[in-house]
Amino acid sequence: MIYIYNDYGGTHTTSLAAALHLQILKLSSTPPTKKEILAVPFFNKMTKRDFGKLIFHGKDSEGHLVYSLGRKSQKLVVPSLKEFGLLFFEHFQIEDRIIFSNTSPTVPFPLSLGGFFSRGLKMDSIGVPLLVIGAKQCVNNINKFSRKY
Numbered sequence: 118m119i120y121i122y123n124d125y126g127g128t129h130t131t132s133l134a135a136a137l138h139l140q141i142l143k144l145s146s147t148p149p150t151k152k153e154i155l156a157v158p159f160f161n162k163m164t165k166r167d168f169g170k171l172i173f174h175g176k177d178s179e180g181h182l183v184y185s186l187g188r189k190s191q192k193l194v195v196p197s198l199k200e201f202g203l204l205f206f207e208h209f210q211i212e213d214r215i216i217f218s219n220t221s222p223t224v225p226f227p228l229s230l231g232g233f234f235s236r237g238l239k240m241d242s243i244g245v246p247l248l249v250i251g252a253k254q255c256v257n258n259i260n261k262f263s264r265k266y
Contacts, residue, residue, distance in 0.1 A: 118181040119202075119215045121171065123195060126236060127187020128163035129228055130220035130259055133252060135159075135174035135183050137260050144260055148253035161235055161248055163187055169194065195219070223258045227251035 120138060122131040136142035136157040142149060154160065159172060167187055174183045188194040195217050202215045228251025235244025 118179075118213060119184065120177075120181060120218065121184045121186055121198070121215060122218050122220050123186040123188050124219060124221040124224065125187065125189060126163065126232055127167065127172065127185050128159060128161055128236065129232055129248060129252065130223050130255065131185035131187070132157050132160040132174075133256055134218065134220050134259050134262075135185050137256070138183050139175050139177055141175075142256070144257065149256060151249045154249050154252045155245070159185065160252075161232075161245065163236075218262070220259060220262065223255045223262055225251045225254045228255060 120135075122134040122138075124131050133142065133154075137144070142153060142157055158174060163172070168189050169187070169191075171184045171186055174185060177183055186194070186198075199215065199217065205211070206213060227247045231244045231247030231249075231251055233244070234240045235248060238244070
């Protein structure tokens with residue numbers, strides 16, 4: 118199986134979802150620390166050049182590939198990728214699945230605001246603290262959301 122976590126920017130909730138999936142970030146009874154959140158690979162690191170690119174995060178414990186994707190507001194990106202995957206698998210007679218998980222529903226307001234300040238305006242001194250607050254608020258929802266597959 119191939120997992121592709123996607124949302125508007127592809128750098129916050131998608132990176133958290135991939136890190137949870139790969140057990141790089143582990144849940145406990147307390148929210149992750151600022152240090153743990155900021156250590157998540159690709160968290161708050163993607164740029165405009167990365168939109169539309171599949172970012173490889175690793176293989177999970179069962180050998181499944183885990184990717185993320187920043188799709189901006191392009192609603193046709195994921196359906197196009199699904200169709201391409203079906204065509205590719207059928208043509209090469211591959212029996213596999215691609216799981217697309219839109220992490221957008223898990224984004225709290227502080228995370229959106231933090232992303233705007235940090236990625237959009239390059240004001241990390243304002244954006245990063247908001248990103249950490251937002252990440253702490255949504256990490257449990259991301260875990261529940263991404264585990265339903």
